[in-house]
Amino acid sequence: MLQIRGLTKRFGGLAAISDVTMEFPAGSLTAVIGPNGAGKSTFFNLISGAFRPDAGEIVFKGETITGLDRAAIVRRGIGRAFQVASFFPSMTVAENLMAAIAAHRGQWGDLNHRFPRQGVRDRAMEVAEMLGLHDNADTLSANLSHGDQKLLDIALALALEPSMLLLDEPTAGMGPEERWRMIEKVQRLWQQQHLTLAFIEHDMDIVFGISSSIRVLCYGRLLAEGTPDEIRNNPAVIEAYLGTPDAEEDA
Numbered sequence: 001m002l003q004i005r006g007l008t009k010r011f012g013g014l015a016a017i018s019d020v021t022m023e024f025p026a027g028s029l030t031a032v033i034g035p036n037g038a039g040k041s042t043f044f045n046l047i048s049g050a051f052r053p054d055a056g057e058i059v060f061k062g063e064t065i066t067g068l069d070r071a072a073i074v075r076r077g078i079g080r081a082f083q084v085a086s087f088f089p090s091m092t093v094a095e096n097l098m099a100a101i102a103a104h105r106g107q108w109g110d111l112n113h114r115f116p117r118q119g120v121r122d123r124a125m126e127v128a129e130m131l132g133l134h135d136n137a138d139t140l141s142a143n144l145s146h147g148d149q150k151l152l153d154i155a156l157a158l159a160l161e162p163s164m165l166l167l168d169e170p171t172a173g174m175g176p177e178e179r180w181r182m183i184e185k186v187q188r189l190w191q192q193q194h195l196t197l198a199f200i201e202h203d204m205d206i207v208f209g210i211s212s213s214i215r216v217l218c219y220g221r222l223l224a225e226g227t228p229d230e231i232r233n234n235p236a237v238i239e240a241y242l243g244t245p246d247a248e249e250d251a
Ligand SMILES: Nc1ncnc2c1ncn2[C@@H]1O[C@H](COP(=O)(O)OP(=O)(O)OP(=O)(O)O)[C@@H](O)[C@H]1O
Pocket: 011, 014, 016, 034, 035, 036, 037, 038, 039, 040, 041, 042, 043
């Protein structure tokens, strides 16, 4: 589905992503992990077109998307949700979703109409329902709980009908219970919508609990990739990132 070859991004003298090559097969649920500053968000920013790579190639569904801008990449089918949820706080959940859908469909006129086209509203409600936000459709986004704001951010990405979704720390800032509620929703979404999903996550219980595959970045390089069992037992990953089980217990 998505192939990355030799991807490199420098900020001045720092190689935030350095010669990274990896694949995300169709239908996979992949965790991208690594220490703070490893380059995880930069990696997602490169795939989603927020940054232009200095070298390398990004191929999605057999076509190169390297260097395309964000809107073009969304149109190709890659959606992205952010570490800090991004939406219009002074609009309701439904209004945010309808604006995203109308803009994506090029139906700009609908943004100025009090009554949008039925198709736009229907799709907005469908997506709100997928994320369990339908009861809050008329709630001002600024008044949503932190968890629901993160869900709205995912809903906005989903509203644009992606086949691949990148989630940057979907559980950031949540308590343990809320985290698992979020992750269950993400997992259900992945199954029901037949998505290819990649997510950045720091909670190792979640990472090892739900991923079919894990990629480990460290200092901008791909340190390891494999199944949860392979990663758990990989000496380089243990040394650079996970630590020994004893060290984890001590911590
Ligand atoms: N726009 C930018 N300009 C300059 N340096 C940047 C920029 N974005 C990221 N960096 C640097 O690139 C490196 C990788 O950052 P990045 O945010 O991708 O790491 P990360 O693995 O997502 O970290 P975290 O887990 O803390 O979110 C860091 O040293 C960071 O300071």
